[in-house]
Amino acid sequence: MTQTSAAFRRDTQSLDGSISLSEIISALSYALDLTEGAVHGHALRSCLLGMRIAQEAKLPSEQTSSLYFALLLKDIGCSRSVGRMSKMHGAEDRPAKAGLESEDWTRAHKPSLSTLKLLWSNVLPETGYLGRAARFVRSGVTHHQNISALSSLRDDRGAAILSKLGMDQIAADAVRSVKERWDGSGHPDSLKGEQIPLLARICSVAQHLDFTSATDGMQSAIDTLEQRSGTWFDPELVRMTRSLHRRGTLWNNCSPDNAEQDTRQAVLDLDSGRRHQLEPNQIDRICEAFADVVDAKSHFTYSHSQGVADAAFGIAQAMGLSRDRAQLVRRAALLHDIGKLGVANTILDKKSQLSPEEWKTVYEHPRITRRILERIAPFREMAVIAGEHHEKLDGSGYPDHLKAPDLSIESRIVAVADVYAALSEDRPYRAGIELDETMSIMSKLIPRQLDESCFEALVSVVSGQQEAISAPTVLIVGSPMGYPFKNAGFKNTAFESAL
Template sequence: MPELIWGFLKSVSKALDLSYSGILSHHRRVAVLASKIARSLGLPEAKIALTTGSALIHDLGIRTWGDRARVHKFEVDYPYEHAVDGYRILTGGGAGKPLRTAGIRAGGEGETTTTTTTTTTTAAEPDAGGEGRGFLLAHARVILHHHDKWEGGNPSQACRDQIPIESRIVHLADRLDVLLDPAKPFNYQKREIFEVLETRRGREFDPALIDVLHDLARSDSFWFDLEPDFLAKTVEACLPGRLGARAGRDAPETEEIEARTGEIVTRVAVSAEPSLQRSSVIDILEVLARVFAEVVDRRSPYTRQHSQSVGECAFILGKHLGFDELTCRELRVAGLLHDLGKLGVSETILDKKAALTEEEMCIVKRHPYLTYQLLDEVPGFDRIRDWASFHHERLDGRGYPFGLDSSSLSTEARVIAICDVFSALSDDRPYRPGLPREQVQSILVSMAESGALDREIVDLAGRAL
């Protein structure tokens, strides 16, 4: 169980760092740094696991590439919104909807400036998503506070030891990583990095963590471990033996967390005991898949429910095809994750109202390949990987990115492909409104008659969806 979940988090961590040019590795470097600091502090294995897992996905609340570029600068005017959005996504409340507001000082000392923001939504009930959801709740709290400053003045109103130790560690690791210049040897930058960090000692960063970091950084290997050539191996080495089953066990069984960002205040009761042992693998996978489907879909207003829709349609068709319950739920997971690779496509392309250029279309065609490569790293995910990443393949061999034909496409892969087309045609797009049900079915039938889609499943979709 832990191996599968670690594999999934590592895969999603890579997805969060996708760009035009490849994988930027920010989340994985932060995870390595955070794990080293946590271990040097002598924290219990549960807290090391919680710190490392949270670091792997700490910026999942960032929506656009522009937002990511802004947050990945050392000086950030207001870095809290994506932390709260990440918290909301993990706790089941979603992101991007307004909450009630309450006045709270937003300026610096002596200022009375107020700000407004609508980046959060109402919290989910404590048991939202079943037992699998509990696995993520402790990580949500770490992510919520991962930009809180040591001396206070945070929207959360937490300061010093009120900030979770895991959050303090992730914050320091995150800021160290954004200071690294990939064009220079990492160990060469040690002096100038610490000059910057020391100016924030006792104000932004926990002084004790700065001291630990000094001890770690004396070794050149500390810096070499972060280099691209060795990072994959270093990430594997830093992973604790257990994740989730003990994360948060030192915390109370239930605690009340107050989350503030700008003028927004909300409370959610959080169960800190994930009860991972009582959850089946598919329970956990469905919860994780729903979370990261939201991360993908929220990048564009035109895909807000697309992955959720594909997942549910696939589950329904699986039932009508007579698949067993487990296979139907695996189909749902594949549908939820089929567009994971779209995190590597700029929102300027996703939201473009005009026809895509040839170059832009080549970028878009990369996304199912990225989905395949990302899910290929998850142990035991072979079937789900194929079903998810073959959704643009066609029975006549004219699809992409692999050019597979009917001889290589399973019934399950054909289901996902049809559900993807069904949902895409039904939803609004930048260049057209969603199509009526009859027109959607007519297009599906036409594609089946041309040899692209499976006619029997298309006819079934016309009756079942």
Template sequence: MSFTRFYQRDRPAPADLRLADLLGMLSRALDITEGQPEGHCIRCAYIGTRLGQNIGMNGTDLADLYFTLLLKDLGCSSNAARICSLYLADDISFKRDFKTIDDSLGAALRFVFAKTGLESGLSERFRALVNILQNGQKISRDLIETRCQRGADIAGQMRFSMAVQDGIRALDEHWNGGGKPDGLAGAAIPRNANIALLAQVVDVFHTEAGPDAAMAEVTARACKWFAPDLAQAMAELGAEPAFWATLSRPDIADIVFALPPAHQGAPVTEDYLDDIAQAFAAVIDAKSPFTADHSSRVTLYTDIIAEELGLKPDHRRWLRRAALLHDLGKLAVSNQILDKPGKLDPDEWAAIKSHSLHSERLLAQVAAFADIAPIAGAHHERLDGKGYPYGLVGDQICLETRIVTTADVFDALSAERPYRAAMPLAKVFEIMEGDIGTAFDGACVVALQRGLARLNARAA
């Protein structure tokens, strides 16, 4: 067994990576959270960038638009728990279907009655519907404001310009002032935001029903949702059969990453990779109030163990990224399951267990993080073979995975969860010590105890 086999695998140097490729592949995680077919943000980047080119955008302005399109859904996880709580509905399918309605009162009411509390008791559903009917405008505005502001903040954390941040923040503003959260109208809406919204509508309806349906929506929402000149420019673009043919190609990602603005992103350094991993960890942790800061804490505990075990600084840095992104696949799991206070049924438990495979698959598509994908995929494995998803045994589990597993379970036990209160640390370690050799590597557990004691001594 080689404890460092993943770390020693050939890895692309940051200088060989492009920001567009990196973020484009990570955007697939955002698609899943929004209930969209994989590649939604990438297709939106193609639609919106082509539209921007057709209206004369270039240089920095076009690059800002391009990254706004790729990252428009950065805040998508931040309102998921609230949607489940208010509408008693699966947040992922709710978000998917919400993108297909217009802003008319009739459409909104039909949507609310069709989606709210279908699997809940009659009294629960009635109370939820009454609350939504009485406070619907405020609920909708708050949900969109949380999502858009959170997305803009994360874009800032990832070093993007104010133009990109403003484009994400104003994504749901409408040309006629009927959008949210601020009711901006006309030229007050950032150009990037209005193009991104148009591109989103085009992709959703094109994917569901084809070009004619997409263009019908653009026509119906012109001067209401979209600037008149953008709707006209989209009509001209949509008249080109080659545009739709390209949008449907299986290699659309390669085409999008070859567009001119893809070459204008900031250089990807090791420090920038750390920032991007930290930003996506924030997206993951925003999914549930019970996992707030979970990834950051697991990263801290992972680094404590790694330091105690004598891993070198560059090895520890690489492992911190694995810890930050180990739960990326939780974005594919509904909050109805993640936040359920009671016992999970077999289907719900299967959905929870699928998150590690989702993490591995998503990270494997990203050149910069492909070598940490196996760690994310295996962080719920056990030494006795009773873990998931692969049932790995003993030496099949590398040291890096053992470290992240120990850190992950320690945080899960010591933090509050929907089904129980946080445990005292003495009880946490009593449980973990009882599972040494079956679930945990004893050296990792001892290293965590020793490292936490050292930190406490320093604090004292």
């Protein structure tokens, strides 16, 4: 029996009803750090910092749970905004975003030299001097308008996803207002002072502390916080934070040098509701919500993960897998591309040939997916399946060049579903391929790269869908993101890469 179908089965059998919301969210928060370009563990450290400030502020107990999850999920709307930033500025999204986040735009006429240098180096990096200069000036002129649009997009989406996860309105409002500033210069609603929800004010302070301390040190984070007291930050929260810092109780387990497991354990210990176990439908909602985060990163990925999940679930059912195994396949398919949150939009949306370094980044995303998911013990089998969605039976896939004996039936199902979705949908460099041609291309990979029985099950599923709807020529599954396989007869080098 193969490794995926046997070695981790005991974990999967205990998945439903044996895991808490904090265990899942604290692990998946690492994926949000990828989107932000933050130092590894940013969400966890922000959570510790924010909860300590809340304790100092004597936050009512009925609000602490809302704050806890707002701190872990405050960046959940970021994937769409970084994609828009890349399009607006022609920049590598995460470094540029980091520069904008750290700059005090209450003094927009006096941006720091370091921020100007960072933005210049990332604006249209492959373009000549005149082209970069023109985009740089244009970005500066439209900066306020751009930031306002990005903030609204990010914060509204973040709040909507929290609602989908079943969080209360207090948590959703905190995420939506995390970019508001005490003096009214923030976004998306230019709220001022105590108009800003208290939980959002705490999140804002905690986020600043971790971002700044990770790059410039803890004392610099406190100094900058004090400098922006009354402009960015609530002066009373700044006073409380300074007091915690002086007493030596603010930074425990909040250094990037601290062991990852210690930081996460400290976060889990804060959750008074940790013993509340999730129902299967709640786990599904979490997987669906994070699939939405992944797909929002690029307009070429709209509904891709959901499309792969639908196809994979249909294949699993057609092949006679049990309900639990089919559901496992569906969840793995929903989260298979979560590692792509660490891939820049300048790569994902590129129409021309990728460089060798860009390909290295693409090839790593399944490994990152696996590393994120295996942080959750009951997700370990799911992590393997999701991390193998680009492997091929003949060893030509990536990242580990596994061969048929190493690949479970569940991994083979997700691989077939991903290729099917990828061919069916638009890419930066070509339109989606019609159904007949998609099936023809895939059939040429049987049985060398793709599993024959999985492909036959896909054909039966698609045939059934085609019979149920009159006569469309293209079956829209989702908006895929991966890269097609070699030897398919296409000219674009990016299009010829193995899925």
